[in-house]
Amino acid sequence: MDHAPENDDLDRIAPMLSRIPRTDPFAVPEGFHDRFAQEVQARLPRTARPPVWRLWLVRTAMALPVAALLVTGWWMLRPPPSVPQEAPDLDAVPAGLAEVVWEEDLLQGLTDEDLAALAPAPEAPALSADELADYYELTGTEVTDLIESL
């Protein structure tokens, strides 16, 4: 028997092992090899394997209804599209209400200073002639100059 080169030094490293003949001591049961191939055949599936395109066709047919359901579900549950704000038709709104609405809208976003500027100036308090004379005297205003400037 031809030994592989790696076994050449077997005599040296394993003298007992190398002296044992390499015969196969395992007897094969009688008729084993004649029956075995038939036994394997008996365990094989008898139906022919379907071609690959048919497998894909079946998979696609199964996947399509699921995909359709998913798309329908998404379509029904999707968030409503955002509608652009249209300017209100003023003719359709009662005049007073429109003014109130638009006035409120206009006032929104104004600062306190803006609002103060928009507020009407307080009316000057009415003074009597004596009070007015005292006021001019206190401020040193010449009444004749004031009359001329008017």
Place this chain on the structure above:
Amino acid sequence: MAEFSDRELLDLFRQEGSRHYAFNLLVRQYQGRLYAFVRRMVTDPDESKDVLQNVFLKAWNGLDRFREDAQLYSWLYRIAHNECITHLKRLRRGLFVSQDHVIERLTTTLDKSEHFTGDAIQAALQRAVMTLPDKQRAVFTMKYFQELKYEEISAITGTSVGALKSSYHIAVRKIEDQLTRDRTK
């Protein structure tokens, strides 16, 4: 029986009408060599037959995906190797026992088997081989008994040639020690 090339077998297998015929040829062509390996790993003839049937069933299921850059024989051998390792693991798990108990069981099977025809020294060698861990035993069996090249074993087991050489060397030493101990008893 005339030997068919891998190409011939695969071409026949890929034709729908001759699929079973081609597979039958494949089984007949490789069953002897694979059985010898499985039997040395599993020992029991009935269990060996079951394991080998599973090997060919897996081959049937995977032959469509077989890439022709490897040899059919190496591919089948790889399936057989994996099935043997799985079987021995399952045996250990099923019995809830240690490696020693499995070795004892295999040895008892060997001693009682009417299908073991070796003499006392052959039986001693088999017992020594059985003391090896499963994967190391597979490497030793492929290298020593079946005389496969390291490159072939590497393709079958997915282990590097260097690691295989080391594993084989250790296995040889262990077996030699075991044989020496048996002799001095």
